[in-house]
Amino acid sequence: MTTFRTFDPVAPIGEETIARFAAQVPDGVADLWRNQGAGVVGDDGFFRVVDPARAASMLEGVFGLPDGSTVLFTTALGDLVSHVNGLYLVMKSRFGAIDIIEGRSFDELVALIEDPAQRDVAWEWQPYPAARDRDGVPGFEQCFGFVPLLALGGRADVEHLTLGGLYEHLAVIAQLAGQPEVRRPLQIVSAGDAPAPGEPGSTERLIEVGRSLFAKLATDPVLNVIELPDGLGVCLVHAVRGGGKIYVAPDESVLFVGSAVDFDAGLGAFRDGVRTPREKFDLSGGGADA
Numbered sequence: 001m002t003t004f005r006t007f008d009p010v011a012p013i014g015e016e017t018i019a020r021f022a023a024q025v026p027d028g029v030a031d032l033w034r035n036q037g038a039g040v041v042g043d044d045g046f047f048r049v050v051d052p053a054r055a056a057s058m059l060e061g062v063f064g065l066p067d068g069s070t071v072l073f074t075t076a077l078g079d080l081v082s083h084v085n086g087l088y089l090v091m092k093s094r095f096g097a098i099d100i101i102e103g104r105s106f107d108e109l110v111a112l113i114e115d116p117a118q119r120d121v122a123w124e125w126q127p128y129p130a131a132r133d134r135d136g137v138p139g140f141e142q143c144f145g146f147v148p149l150l151a152l153g154g155r156a157d158v159e160h161l162t163l164g165g166l167y168e169h170l171a172v173i174a175q176l177a178g179q180p181e182v183r184r185p186l187q188i189v190s191a192g193d194a195p196a197p198g199e200p201g202s203t204e205r206l207i208e209v210g211r212s213l214f215a216k217l218a219t220d221p222v223l224n225v226i227e228l229p230d231g232l233g234v235c236l237v238h239a240v241r242g243g244g245k246i247y248v249a250p251d252e253s254v255l256f257v258g259s260a261v262d263f264d265a266g267l268g269a270f271r272d273g274v275r276t277p278r279e280k281f282d283l284s285g286g287g288a289d290a
Helices: 017-025 030-035 052-059 106-114 128-135 167-179 203-214 265-269
Strands: 006-010 038-041 047-049 072-073 080-084 089-094 098-103 141-148 162-166 181-185 224-227 234-236 244-248 255-256
Touching: 017 030, 017 052, 038 167, 038 255, 047 265, 052 167, 072 089, 128 141, 128 162, 141 167, 162 167, 203 224, 203 255, 234 265, 244 265, 255 265
Parallel strands: 098 181
Antiparallel strands: 006 038, 038 047, 047 072, 072 080, 080 089, 089 098, 141 162, 224 234, 234 244, 244 255
């Protein structure tokens, strides 16, 4: 039976709801609903198991989820994790994006949710920890939202995170920014044969390189970290107008692209060997060009 290491129950999920959704969710979900109900997962308060009927009711007319979708989790940044036809859809509406998880069981999804190593890359939870420390863990149907919205030029930093109602915030995003679109597979950190943390070529080391370079371009930038496919390294994203992305290879060579260049275009150039000389990262904040 699927369980969480730490779980704070909020409300039971009724048998009528379980019967309504049981046939369209993976093995283990109905038992989890029955035995644990709705509540907050873990000590950091980021993930929440929701009542699927309540979620469906509150999201009706807001987001066009595929037929047969069932919302399983929400997050303290207003993300939704739903299941449909064997896929998990991770709707990060703050970015206007849907990331896909394919070929994993519900137990494997729970493992990703409980793994602290996935927080920065897969779930892109920054700057939630700073907001939580400032304002506390949001209530069960609350979330932190960026004001102004990122799609409207808002800054992805803690100073622009405001506590509010989860479903109300999602409705505002849908109204002002539109429907999120499929972006890519969820970027999952894989232990594999990776170098030890801090060693050359390790993910931790590559992130450190990217952060040190961004520190030359902006003051206290809030960065999202994406692990690149095929062992190419990492990408650090400063998701604000005039921000940019720094792709860092295992050999610590880098490519900087401006915010006008989308992720896939930058990745294509990076894969082709385009690099930004280190001397282009000046200390005056003047920017860097590939």
